Amino acid sequence: MKVLVVDTALGLCTAGVFEVEGDETRALGLRSETMAKGHSERLAGFARDAMAQAGLAFGAIDRIGVTVGPGSFTGLRVGLAFAQGLGAALGRPVVGLSSLDALAASAPSGPAAALIDARRGQVYARFWRDGVPRGPAEALSLEAAAERIAAMEAGAVLIGSGAGLFAGAFPVLTQRPLAGAAPEALALLTAAADPASAPPRPLYLRAPDATPPSRLPGQARPARPS
Template sequence: MRVLLIDTALSLCTAAVFEGETALAVRSEPMFKGHQERLAGFVRDVMAEAGTGFDGLDRIGVTTGPGSFTGLRVGLAFAQGFGAALGRPVVGISTLDALAASIAPDARAPGAVAALIDARRGQVYARLWCDGVAAGPAEALSLAAAAARIAALAPDITLVGSGAPLLSDAVPGAVVVDLPGPAPEALARLVVAADPRRAPPEPQYLRAPDATPPTRLPGQPRVQARS
């Protein structure tokens, strides 16, 4: 199965083409903003390097978050547009699931895994696994709540993702794997294995956006506060 992968959820902009779990071409660069300007060029480059036409793709995979609101919209809109134009299924993969799948076997503790994304404001986006089985859904947790949840899960645990260093002191003995985003190889495995009917490309937002809508339309007068 030949797949095009897109990941713009966190601090990377990644496009890749895989044949099953074999990388044909990968382009990934650290990027906190500007995904919209770079993504199309990355896709063009990896398709050319892979030596395949767009009609040779079997499906498209994209990360669905949690992550940056803007980054998620860019990646999801791009993937859905390509899927519609090519008539190919678009598979959505949780960023937390992809991070957990990115840990190399020799870099993890036996037992539990906590995928953690720094959500700012004293929070992390988190999902926990024990012996490969999810211990619950993805959640936005305070650092204290996340530390308590992790400590209760298992004595040996691997923390992965940008939120892992935030909890390393609170979880003594944990193995910490600080990744800026999912590994393309892990994302490819999940996309190939997924059932498109059960993995829609829909954004996963675990809290409201930091920005607030305007209180008045352009040109409207300001409402004077009553004394």
């Protein structure tokens, strides 16, 4: 299966073309750069360059995978819009990939915690053992996450942008503060996903920071009860 993977949810802008057979992947074309913003200006060019490197037309792609979060609100929507538009134009299925699951798939086998720095004293987290999740993805306080990490087995890996937040507390654990998931992991998840149960929709674990106004401009404030 030939897949195109797109990742703009975290600190990378990635577009890659892979051949996937079972548990094996072969990179055919790849563009990936560390990027905090500006994904919308670069993503289409990255995808074009990756396809050119692979020597393929877009019509050769069997499936598209795109990260859906948790992550940057703007970044993940850029990736989703691009992947869905391309999928519609090509008539190819588009599957949504959890950023946390993709990070965990980027870690060596064994116990792992995928951690994304969510700011405001929180991390987005999911805990794994031998490739099996130990619970759902969650938004946790740093204190709650530290308690969960402390209970992990020896040799556990902390992976993702939130790993460095616990460096001093757990020096015996391996820390890999990746800016984003490994493209090869994204390719494997894309090929394995069921399009019916992995829709390309944003995954939010926390309410947005901004909230809609409670009244329209010029509208009088509601009277307070006497």
